[in-house]
Amino acid sequence: MTETIADLYRIKDKFYAAADCIIFGFEGGRIKLLLFRRRVEPLKGEWSLIGSFIRLEEDVSEAAKRVLKEITGLENVFMEQLKAYGKANRDPGFRCLSIAQYALIRINDYDEELVEKHGAHWFDINEVPDLVLDHNQMVADALERLKQKARYQPIGFELLPEKFTIPQLQQLYEAIYRRELDSRNFRKKLLSLNVLIKLDEKDKAGSKRGAFLYKFDHENYQKLLKSGYNFEIA
Amino acid sequence: MTETIADLYRIKDKFYAAADCIIFGFEGGRIKLLLFRRRVEPLKGEWSLIGSFIRLEEDVSEAAKRVLKEITGLENVFMEQLKAYGKANRDPGFRCLSIAQYALIRINDYDEELVEKHGAHWFDINEVPDLVLDHNQMVADALERLKQKARYQPIGFELLPEKFTIPQLQQLYEAIYRRELDSRNFRKKLLSLNVLIKLDEKDKAGSKRGAFLYKFDHENYQKLLKSGYNFEIA
DNA sequence: ATAATAAATGTAAAAAATACGCTCATTCTA
DNA sequence: TAGAATGAGCGTATTTTTTACATTTATTAT
Numbered sequence: 001m002t003e004t005i006a007d008l009y010r011i012k013d014k015f016y017a018a019a020d021c022i023i024f025g026f027e028g029g030r031i032k033l034l035l036f037r038r039r040v041e042p043l044k045g046e047w048s049l050i051g052s053f054i055r056l057e058e059d060v061s062e063a064a065k066r067v068l069k070e071i072t073g074l075e076n077v078f079m080e081q082l083k084a085y086g087k088a089n090r091d092p093g094f095r096c097l098s099i100a101q102y103a104l105i106r107i108n109d110y111d112e113e114l115v116e117k118h119g120a121h122w123f124d125i126n127e128v129p130d131l132v133l134d135h136n137q138m139v140a141d142a143l144e145r146l147k148q149k150a151r152y153q154p155i156g157f158e159l160l161p162e163k164f165t166i167p168q169l170q171q172l173y174e175a176i177y178r179r180e181l182d183s184r185n186f187r188k189k190l191l192s193l194n195v196l197i198k199l200d201e202k203d204k205a206g207s208k209r210g211a212f213l214y215k216f217d218h219e220n221y222q223k224l225l226k227s228g229y230n231f232e233i234a
Numbered sequence: 235m236t237e238t239i240a241d242l243y244r245i246k247d248k249f250y251a252a253a254d255c256i257i258f259g260f261e262g263g264r265i266k267l268l269l270f271r272r273r274v275e276p277l278k279g280e281w282s283l284i285g286s287f288i289r290l291e292e293d294v295s296e297a298a299k300r301v302l303k304e305i306t307g308l309e310n311v312f313m314e315q316l317k318a319y320g321k322a323n324r325d326p327g328f329r330c331l332s333i334a335q336y337a338l339i340r341i342n343d344y345d346e347e348l349v350e351k352h353g354a355h356w357f358d359i360n361e362v363p364d365l366v367l368d369h370n371q372m373v374a375d376a377l378e379r380l381k382q383k384a385r386y387q388p389i390g391f392e393l394l395p396e397k398f399t400i401p402q403l404q405q406l407y408e409a410i411y412r413r414e415l416d417s418r419n420f421r422k423k424l425l426s427l428n429v430l431i432k433l434d435e436k437d438k439a440g441s442k443r444g445a446f447l448y449k450f451d452h453e454n455y456q457k458l459l460k461s462g463y464n465f466e467i468a
Numbered sequence: 469a470t471a472a473t474a475a476a477t478g479t480a481a482a483a484a485a486t487a488c489g490c491t492c493a494t495t496c497t498a
Numbered sequence: 499t500a501g502a503a504t505g506a507g508c509g510t511a512t513t514t515t516t517t518a519c520a521t522t523t524a525t526t527a528t
Contacts, residue, residue, distance in 0.1 A: 060320025086294025
């Protein structure tokens with residue numbers, strides 16, 4: 001083993017705890033990931049997930065919300081714990097447990113200024129650079145979780161604007177599952193679930209004809225859930 | 235807020251980290267949970283999951299393995315992280331993060347003496363007593379994970395002996411899903427997956443006629459996985 | 469010999485998933 | 499302003515999967 005600069009920072013006489021956030025967005029048919037440049041040594045300046053040490057008096061989930069708000073200005077977004085990363089040597093500086101949480105955000109809602117101020121940047125999920133520590137693993141695990149979860153719970157909608165078209169929704173699922181879906185079958189399946197409300201507006205960005213906008217029907221979804229519903233989009 | 239005895243033990247100037255294990259077994263058609271009486275104040279003597287503080291120099295997963303071995307004598311069992319529990323006030327004694335991991339063990343393999351020595355006891359999953367801290371929540375979450383996971387991955391087999399009968403396997407899935415399955419359809423489905431090896435032996439414990447024993451075909455399962463297989467037992 | 473017990477098997481009907489081609493509404497341009 | 503171009507939207511036939519359901523078989527105990 002060779003001694004590295006990082007070893008100078010080892011403070012391993014106690015546990016530290018960090019909250020790292022995997023922030024997903026969706027734009028232009030692509031899943032995006034929000035990254036920023038690490039502000040502290042070691043590895044200062046490298047691309048990293050957004051994170052923070054957890055304060056002694058705050059819940060882990062609160063820490064994640066705090067970080068998210070600091071960087072993006074967003075509150076009340078979908079966020080769920082992924083898992084804890086606890087290799088003894090995962091951080092060269094500290095004995096630091098990281099609890100990773102992933103967030104799904106409507107990419108146009110975030111505060112662009114705040115993001116820029118923090119040196120953050122949206123990356124296409126297929127072009128994620130090398131990240132510090134085990135953050136690439138976290139991203140991979142979060143993507144896998146998203147893939148699993150989207151199939152049985154309507155979390156995909158968290159990534160779309162309030163109003164969206166069926167082709168947009170299909171693009172999203174294609175991006176999550178990484179495979180093409182048949183548009184006729186997709187539409188049929190989605191509409192049969194009875195959780196979409198058709199609006200009188202059209203979105204003309206995608207085509208000359210324009211596509212009708214829909215909203216997710218939270219209310220009916222809850223009702224259906226209670227009556228033992230099996231939501232599944234495969 | 236009233237002052238409790240537990241407050242005397244508050245040492246909240248730093249993070250502690252614990253590994254708690256949700257240990258599942260299966261016997262007599264029922265899912266079982268291994269619990270033991272807590273050895274430290276506060277709440278000494280109460281029923282609790284098996285756990286330990288994590289040592290500064292060990293991986294989180296190692297800590298869980300260590301605990302499991304200490305109590306049951308078992309190594310090399312299926313174990314997977316559930317999630318971290320990180321409410322600031324979850325433990326009245328410390329600011330303690332717990333990383334919960336669940337294990338699936340073949341109930342007859344464990345070292346009975348060791349278990350008794352540690353004051354441990356197997357409970358039917360439907361008769362779990364009140365546990366310390368947030369351990370009941372951990373159990374509920376682990377059960378839910380088991381239910382989800384068993385559907386797409388052959389982890390159920392970890393709970394059965396090496397050799398098992400199809401009726402046993404069905405009982406297990408009925409216990410996990412908490413619903414009855416049609417025996418003809420279950421058998422048909424399982425055999426169609428091509429991951430069971432039929433043996434020449436019978437198990438006569440369950441009936442006069444006896445049921446053929448099977449083994450899980452790990453090798454073929456891996457092959458099938460690689461060729462893009464969709465394992466599903468619903 | 470016979471009664472009792474759980475194991476093992478097959479088939480028909482219903483439901484869900486898949487494959488696939490044409491028309492429509494609108495905009496752009498010739 | 500006619501017509502070409504573009505993605506939206508719809509329907510049906512086929513295949514696959516799931517569900518529902520009843521009888522026979524091997525063995526043990528009486």
